[in-house]
Amino acid sequence: MSAAALRHARHVVSENPVTGFALGLFVLFVLAALLGPSLAPHDPLASNTMLALQPPSAQHWFGTDQIGRDIFSRVLVATRLDLGIAAASVALVFAAGGFAGLAAGFFGGWVDQIVGRTADTIMAFPLFVLAMAIVAALGNTVPNIVLATAIINFPLYVRVARAETTQRREAGFVDAARIAGHRDMGVLLLQVAPNILPIMVVQMSLTMGYAILNAAGLSFIGLGVRAPTPEWGIMVAEGASFIVSGEWWVALFPGATLMVAVFCFNLLGDGVRDIVDPRRRT
Amino acid sequence: MTTVLDVTDFSVEFRTRSGTVKALDRVAFRIGRGETMALVGESGSGKSVTAYALLGLLDAAGRITGGRASLEGVELTTASPAALAAIRGRRAAMIFQNPRAALNPIRPIGQQIADVVRRHAGLSRRDATSRAVEMLREVGIPDPVRRAGAYPFELSGGMCQRVMIAIAVATRPALLIADEPTTGLDVTTQAVVMDIMAKLAGETGMATLLITHDLALAAERSGRIAVMHAGHIVEEAATRALLAAPRHPYTRRLLAATPTAAGDLAELRSIPGNLPDLRRADLPPCRFAARCPQHLEACEAPMVWRDIAPAHRIACWNPA
Amino acid sequence: MSGMIGNDPTPREAEGRYLLDVAELSKRFPLGRRRLFGKAAPAMVHAVDDVSFTLARGETLGLVGESGCGKSTLVRLIARLTDPTTGSIRFGNRELSALPAKAFARDPDRARIQIVFQDAGESINPRFTAADAIADPLRQLRGLGGDALREKVEEAATLCGLPLALLDRFPHQLSGGQRARVGIARAIGPRPDLLVLDEPTAALDVSVQVTILQLLVRLRETLGISYVFVSHDLNVVRLLCDRVVVMYLGRIVETGPARAVFDAPLHPYTRGLVAAVPRLDGLRADALRLAGDPRSPIDPDPDACRFHGRCPIGTGRCGAEMPKLRRFDGGREAACHYVEAA
Structure with missing residues (x-):
C-alpha cells in the first residue's frame, strides 16, 4: 500500500469514529486469535469440580462453568477457531463465488445460466438448514464447516459480482482493452476484476460476521466443533441450561463475545468501502 | 418591457472538505417578458449553479451568501422552502440536459403531464388528461392521443425533451430555465426543440433563460448573451452587438476558440491556462487575470461592472 | 527484440494506395433473443447496410x-471489435472481415488499428493510472516491459503533450x-497505421477542444497515421477531414471532399443537417x-429510400426504388434520385 493510500485510510478513520472503533475491535480480535493460547490465564481445558459454576471474580473474570473451567480463558482461546473458520470460508467463497459471478456477468449466455441456476438452487433452501445438511452428510469436521459456510454464502457473492460486472461489461475501457490486444480472460481478470474488488471486499467484511454466526450456530446445535474444544457456539449451548437456575455468566460471556465480533465486522464493512474505493481518495 | 427576473449581486458559496468554493460572485442580470437571455460559459463557470440557486435547488453544501433575485416581484432569496416549491411549479419551470432521466420511467408521459396540471391548476382528472394531450400537441408531438400513453423509454431523446417542455410550460410559467436543453441531442432535433421553445415563448410571453456552452446556439436563439467565467458575468450585451464587437478578453478568446462553418484550424486559438481554484482565499478581483493577455496592474483593483456602450456591460479594466 | 509481436508486415508501399477498402459491408442484429427452435426469423435491426x-x-x-445512423457500429466493424x-473489410493487403473479432x-x-474513444474518462480503467493505461497496449501488442516499456510510455505521453508528472495519476484526478x-497517447503508443477517433472532443470545452484538434493534426503529420474521424460536430469534421461520409439509417447518403459537402450539400438530408448547425452569425x-424522427431501423423496406417520409422533396418513386450512390463532379457521390450536378 502506498503512502497516499495509507494517508487516505487514516483520513477515512479520522472522519468516521465508528469505523475507528470497529477497527480497534478488529485489532483486538486478531490479537486474541493470534496470541489467545499464550495470554489465557488458565488452561481452557483444565476442569476443577471444586470451582464449578463460580460467578465472575478477580480470579475468574467471566466466572467458571459446570466443571470448573475458566470461561475467560475458553472464550479467549476460542477466538482463533471461530475467526479461522469464518475467514477460511469467506476466502473460499470470495474466490469461487467472485469468479463465478464475474464470468456469468461477463460472458452471459450459458455460463450465466449455469451459475445463475446453481445460485438459485442454493437460495431455494433455508440456508442454515442447508448448512446443517451439508455438515451432517459430509461429516462433523472443521473443513466441512468451512465448506458449508462457504456454500450458503455463494449466491450472495455471485449476485454482487455478476451485477457489478454486467454494469462494466459495456464500459469503454473494456473495448479499449480489446483494442490493446487482451483476450476475454485478460479483460475479465486484469480489467474488470480490479474494478469490482472494492465492493467484494466490503462484501467479505459483511459476510465475515455472518460466517462467524453460522459456524457458531452449527456448533450450538451439535453439528460443528465438538466439546470439549473451546468454541463460542458450544459454550453458549452448554451454558444455556444454567440461565434458568441463575448461572447467567456461563452463556452470557461467550454469547456477548460472539455478538461483538459480528457487530465489529458489520461496522467495518462500510469503513472498508471508503478506504478501498479510489474515487474517494483525494 | 416588464422585468420578469431581476438578479442583483447574487453570490453563492459551497462548503467542501477542502475549503469554501466561491461559486458565484455578484452575478446580476434581468430578463424581460418574452425575452430569451443566454448564459454562456465553459464547464465550471457557474452557469448551472446560477439556475439551481435561483430556484432554491442548491444541495446542502451550497448557500446564497448575498444579493437578491426577484421573480415577478417575489423575492426568491428569502422565500421559505414551501414558497419556493410553489413558485417552481407555477411561475418558474426548468428543463435539463438528459430529459429521459428527468422523467419517471414507469408512468406514461400523458399522466406525468396531467399530474403537474392537476397539482398546480387544480383541474379534474379528465380535464387534466385532455390538457396533457393538448400540451403534447402544442410541443409538436405527432399523434398526441396515442403518444400520451407511451412510456419514456419508447420515445427518442428529442421527444422526451419535448415532453419535458410540455410539463414545464403546462402551468404557463413566467420564466423557463433551460439548462443545456439540447446537449446530447442531434443538431436536427436540437433545431426542432429550440423552435418549440421559441414558439411557446412568443405565444405566452414567457421569459427564457437559456444556459448553454454553445456560443453558436446562443447566437441563433437569444436576444441577449451574458458570458460567464469562474463565477463572474464578464460581459453582457445584445446578442448581435456582443458577437460583432466583443470587448472582454475572455469573450474574445472564447469566440476565437469556437469552430465555425468557415475558416481553418490554424486560425483557432485555445485559451491558455485553467480556471482559477475557486477555493483560494486570495482570489484575484478579476478571475481571468492569470489567463489574460491584456492584464494590467490596474486589474488588481476591485472589479466593477460598467457600461461601455448602451446595454453593453463588461467587467474589465482594459477591454479590447 | 525478437519477442516482439507482429507488425513486421509487408512494406507499406507494397500494400497499394488504399489503407482501408470497405465494400458492401452490412451488420444486422437480431432483435431480442434468438430462440433455439423458433419458427419465424427474428426481426433484424439493420445497423449498417x-x-x-x-x-x-x-x-x-x-x-x-x-x-x-450506424456510425458507432461502423466504427466497431472497422476496428474489428464486432x-x-x-x-468485406480490406486493410492493406489483408481481408479482415473473415477473421473473428x-x-x-x-x-x-x-x-495497426487503434481507437481513441469518445469519453476518455469512461474508456480509461478507473483502477489504472495514466501510465498503466498507456502501457497496456504496448505490453500486450508490442511485448514490451521494464525500461523499454517505461521509455515508450513516456515517449507517447510527450508526443501528446501530457506532462510526465501526471503519469502516476488516476483518471479521476485528471x-x-x-x-x-x-486516450490519444494510449492509441498511438503501438504506432498504428489507422486511428479511429470516435467523438474524441465531444466532452471537452471549446478552449480545450482546439488544443486536442491541433494535437491530432500534428500527430497525423509526424506519425503519418490515417484517421477515421467520427463526430456529431460538422464544424469540427470540416476542420480536420479531407473527405466525409454522411450516413442515414445505416446507409451512406453522401460522400465527397469535406468542405465541398458542407458548403454545398447535394443530398436533401445533408442539406437539412448542415442547415441545422447553429451559426455564430x-x-x-x-x-x-x-422535422420528425428517422424511421425505424428494424427490417426497413429494401426498396424505399431510408429518408423517404422525412425528406422535403420525396416523391412516390422514393418509396418504391432505393436510390443508389451516383457520382458527381469533384469526387462527390450522393444517393438521391433528384440530385442534379451542383
Whole structure:
C-alpha cells in the first residue's frame, strides 16, 4: 500500500469514529486469535469440580462453568477457531463465488445460466438448514464447516459480482482493452476484476460476521466443533441450561463475545468501502 | 418591457472538505417578458449553479451568501422552502440536459403531464388528461392521443425533451430555465426543440433563460448573451452587438476558440491556462487575470461592472 | 527484440494506395433473443447496410450522421471489435472481415488499428493510472516491459503533450483535456497505421477542444497515421477531414471532399443537417428544417429510400426504388434520385 493510500485510510478513520472503533475491535480480535493460547490465564481445558459454576471474580473474570473451567480463558482461546473458520470460508467463497459471478456477468449466455441456476438452487433452501445438511452428510469436521459456510454464502457473492460486472461489461475501457490486444480472460481478470474488488471486499467484511454466526450456530446445535474444544457456539449451548437456575455468566460471556465480533465486522464493512474505493481518495 | 427576473449581486458559496468554493460572485442580470437571455460559459463557470440557486435547488453544501433575485416581484432569496416549491411549479419551470432521466420511467408521459396540471391548476382528472394531450400537441408531438400513453423509454431523446417542455410550460410559467436543453441531442432535433421553445415563448410571453456552452446556439436563439467565467458575468450585451464587437478578453478568446462553418484550424486559438481554484482565499478581483493577455496592474483593483456602450456591460479594466 | 509481436508486415508501399477498402459491408442484429427452435426469423435491426468506402494512406475521413445512423457500429466493424454480417473489410493487403473479432485481439494487425474513444474518462480503467493505461497496449501488442516499456510510455505521453508528472495519476484526478491526451497517447503508443477517433472532443470545452484538434493534426503529420474521424460536430469534421461520409439509417447518403459537402450539400438530408448547425452569425436556415424522427431501423423496406417520409422533396418513386450512390463532379457521390450536378 502506498503512502497516499495509507494517508487516505487514516483520513477515512479520522472522519468516521465508528469505523475507528470497529477497527480497534478488529485489532483486538486478531490479537486474541493470534496470541489467545499464550495470554489465557488458565488452561481452557483444565476442569476443577471444586470451582464449578463460580460467578465472575478477580480470579475468574467471566466466572467458571459446570466443571470448573475458566470461561475467560475458553472464550479467549476460542477466538482463533471461530475467526479461522469464518475467514477460511469467506476466502473460499470470495474466490469461487467472485469468479463465478464475474464470468456469468461477463460472458452471459450459458455460463450465466449455469451459475445463475446453481445460485438459485442454493437460495431455494433455508440456508442454515442447508448448512446443517451439508455438515451432517459430509461429516462433523472443521473443513466441512468451512465448506458449508462457504456454500450458503455463494449466491450472495455471485449476485454482487455478476451485477457489478454486467454494469462494466459495456464500459469503454473494456473495448479499449480489446483494442490493446487482451483476450476475454485478460479483460475479465486484469480489467474488470480490479474494478469490482472494492465492493467484494466490503462484501467479505459483511459476510465475515455472518460466517462467524453460522459456524457458531452449527456448533450450538451439535453439528460443528465438538466439546470439549473451546468454541463460542458450544459454550453458549452448554451454558444455556444454567440461565434458568441463575448461572447467567456461563452463556452470557461467550454469547456477548460472539455478538461483538459480528457487530465489529458489520461496522467495518462500510469503513472498508471508503478506504478501498479510489474515487474517494483525494 | 416588464422585468420578469431581476438578479442583483447574487453570490453563492459551497462548503467542501477542502475549503469554501466561491461559486458565484455578484452575478446580476434581468430578463424581460418574452425575452430569451443566454448564459454562456465553459464547464465550471457557474452557469448551472446560477439556475439551481435561483430556484432554491442548491444541495446542502451550497448557500446564497448575498444579493437578491426577484421573480415577478417575489423575492426568491428569502422565500421559505414551501414558497419556493410553489413558485417552481407555477411561475418558474426548468428543463435539463438528459430529459429521459428527468422523467419517471414507469408512468406514461400523458399522466406525468396531467399530474403537474392537476397539482398546480387544480383541474379534474379528465380535464387534466385532455390538457396533457393538448400540451403534447402544442410541443409538436405527432399523434398526441396515442403518444400520451407511451412510456419514456419508447420515445427518442428529442421527444422526451419535448415532453419535458410540455410539463414545464403546462402551468404557463413566467420564466423557463433551460439548462443545456439540447446537449446530447442531434443538431436536427436540437433545431426542432429550440423552435418549440421559441414558439411557446412568443405565444405566452414567457421569459427564457437559456444556459448553454454553445456560443453558436446562443447566437441563433437569444436576444441577449451574458458570458460567464469562474463565477463572474464578464460581459453582457445584445446578442448581435456582443458577437460583432466583443470587448472582454475572455469573450474574445472564447469566440476565437469556437469552430465555425468557415475558416481553418490554424486560425483557432485555445485559451491558455485553467480556471482559477475557486477555493483560494486570495482570489484575484478579476478571475481571468492569470489567463489574460491584456492584464494590467490596474486589474488588481476591485472589479466593477460598467457600461461601455448602451446595454453593453463588461467587467474589465482594459477591454479590447 | 525478437519477442516482439507482429507488425513486421509487408512494406507499406507494397500494400497499394488504399489503407482501408470497405465494400458492401452490412451488420444486422437480431432483435431480442434468438430462440433455439423458433419458427419465424427474428426481426433484424439493420445497423449498417451495404456500406462501401475507401481510405487512402494519410487521409482523414469524417463520419457524420445522427445518433442511430450506424456510425458507432461502423466504427466497431472497422476496428474489428464486432463481426460484420456480410461484406468485406480490406486493410492493406489483408481481408479482415473473415477473421473473428475474438481472434483479432492477438492478430499482428491489431496494433495497426487503434481507437481513441469518445469519453476518455469512461474508456480509461478507473483502477489504472495514466501510465498503466498507456502501457497496456504496448505490453500486450508490442511485448514490451521494464525500461523499454517505461521509455515508450513516456515517449507517447510527450508526443501528446501530457506532462510526465501526471503519469502516476488516476483518471479521476485528471482534467478532461488531460484525459483526452491519455486516450490519444494510449492509441498511438503501438504506432498504428489507422486511428479511429470516435467523438474524441465531444466532452471537452471549446478552449480545450482546439488544443486536442491541433494535437491530432500534428500527430497525423509526424506519425503519418490515417484517421477515421467520427463526430456529431460538422464544424469540427470540416476542420480536420479531407473527405466525409454522411450516413442515414445505416446507409451512406453522401460522400465527397469535406468542405465541398458542407458548403454545398447535394443530398436533401445533408442539406437539412448542415442547415441545422447553429451559426455564430446567427443566420438560420429555417426553410430547410428537418422535422420528425428517422424511421425505424428494424427490417426497413429494401426498396424505399431510408429518408423517404422525412425528406422535403420525396416523391412516390422514393418509396418504391432505393436510390443508389451516383457520382458527381469533384469526387462527390450522393444517393438521391433528384440530385442534379451542383
